[in-house]
Amino acid sequence: MASTQTGRRLAGIDAARGLALLGMMATHIYPLWTQGADPQPNFTGLVLSGRSSALFAVLAGVGLALLSGGSKPHHGRALLADRGGIAVRAALIAAVGLMLGTLEVNIAVILVHYAVLFLCALPFLQLRLPVLAAWAAGWLVLSPVAAYLVRGGLGAALEPSSLGHNPNVLDLFTPVTFLADIFVTGFYPVLQWLGYILVGLVIGRLEIRRTVVQLWLLAGGLAAAALGKAGSAFVMGQLGGFAGLASTEAAERPDFGLIYQVNLGWVDMDDSWWWLGVAGPHSGTTFDLLHTSGTAAAVLAVCLLLTSRRPRLLLPLSGAGAMTLSLYAAHVWVMSIVPDGAAAPSDHVLYWGQVIVALSVGMAFSVLSLRGPLELVTSSASRLTRNSLRGNRQLR
Template identity: 85%
Template sequence: MASTQTGRRLAGIDAARGLALLGMMATHIYPLWTQGADPEPNFTGLVLSGRSSALFAVLAGVGLALLSGGNKPHTGRFLTADRGGIAVRAALIALVGLMLGTLETNIAVILVHYAVLFWCALPFLQLRLPVLAAWAAGWLLLSPVAAYLLRGGLEAWLDPAQLGHNPNPLDFFIPATLLADLIATGFYPALQWLGYILVGLLIGRLDLRRTVVQLWLLAGGLGAAALGKAASAVIMVQLGGLAGLASTAAAQRPDFGLIYQVNLSWVSMNDSWWWLGVAGPHSGTTFDLLHTCGTSAVVIAVCLLLTSHWSKLLLPLSGAGAMTLSLYSAHVWVMSIMPDGAAAPSDNVLYWGQVIIALSVGTALSVLSVRGPLELVTSTASRLARESLRGNRQYN
């Protein structure tokens, strides 16, 4: 949802963002495991759950890097102007997220958390590549431990019934709960998810137009993804982590075996240090963050490689990816008005209908060089803020 404009858009970045959008839509519509007497995780649960939203967040960091100069980061007044523009953009995204939070939906809306991550990223925009890499590595390593230590205390101090829902305007009347939810106890806790932004910033500071950089990004992503899963397997299988979790409250659930594989945000992970060794989707551990950063880098690299010489090759995806704020918001609204029970459309009709519309609208607006409605509002406000801070209306 952050623009990727550095003279001209990188079609591969927009295409990756389009894939992230379609993946998130799938996890909102399809069940994560098969139905019946012997349920098993399906493609949506095993492949898309956790990875799609992580890709979305990593791409946010890439977009912020490109907005602030790409591989030649801005300094001085230009950097100040960038920060002001990004802060205004984030405020508008948060406003959209708060409005979506008033809808009746079972979707964990990411936009308010997304905006908070934008604000949290502002101090990191000026860092040189080696320093940024050190921050990103340290954050992936230490933030899950900090989150583990904080969550239990916060949930004991605050009313658990008020935690974990989509932020909405009424939550400003319970500021402590809202802040805790955004930072540590919510579905997209900023404490861990800032790691995705930092990795995205790191990727965005590379010269992404060079094929050799894209190939190194692909190799690094594959290595990180494999390392995250392999290291977790050593801890959980060979060192006794799974046996250590057997006595936890979550492990007593009859569906724990499924949840462990597809979405660990549905259970409390505060009663054993062994939780820090898992790599399951939405567990927010170092191994989960490392794996999903790796898969995100792979998707970005592949999209960049495919569009390096044929920028229109993935036009439907890049068109949709250039207006994800509008399309994501429309998707959440559509899901909120869908009827339940026998009157509800099938999952396939609901998903592929929205996919076709999203890709068609994105392609049409891209061909016409027209921005999505919410993108137009946020980019205009961001540009005006930058120009005001820069003191030069020619600044772009």
């Protein structure tokens, strides 16, 4: 995805996207807590879980903003062309996601939800920055409440109310459950995750090439991340929220203390309003969305600051980040063919082997000015659509 309105990529955005890819790969491979008599959350669970995928989504919003004009959003025929190109790109990404959904793999594949988020972003592309910021703030606050209310109704009306697996082509024949999973009950519910896209759109509408903007983005990201955790700590501690969860079904699990810290996407959070006060990874609450949006903004700001004068400083990361669709798809496929049992490689071998390949391939493609295979297909189809809708004029 082009990273500026002039077609020149910002290395910092690609580097941040590369970090998101490596973080997501780690959460797919490593356990989220230590094994043994006294298990404790580890680095992957405490630092990477939830934040890596959120970074990936926020950067998608940044990319959409830059693709549609950056700080000077397109209007009229140009905006129509942008929307058409993005819709085609989303359709192709969804097709890749549906194919990956046929693989037997213990990974929540994000691509179909990711593609739907692209489509949901289309009405917001023409908004002025203050209006867009208001939408983003409102979405972070209200969408978790709406999701909580809707989940209960879906649970009563649909059986099942979620797919229980990655979306694939066959799920299109059960459209109601498919849509419920994509928008509300799945691992990456679009209803809440659109907040990440809107935050990314806001960031992408700023003059992010300017150092002062990057510094403000860093400060704002850190403040938002801290506020999300502090607000949740107040609600769950001082107001008694954690005690209020003691009577829920999830709290009866022996591993609840661990799950609460590393991945709340594994439990149903429909039986107590107190769930809206947590900030754990993949909880999808206002506090979680605010915290992870803040960490995403901070990571992006650091990458932009480091590469503003030396674009190739983070070349291994930015090279991989420029072809995340291809590398992510390859990673999911590799994980689907890894043997189990005694023949399985160690987690370290599996992770670092893939990291070295991803960084090496990305760097080689970058040096040779090549696009990843899936990026080439999606960008070419998107560009042809945009050119056609804009009257065959060359788009940059």
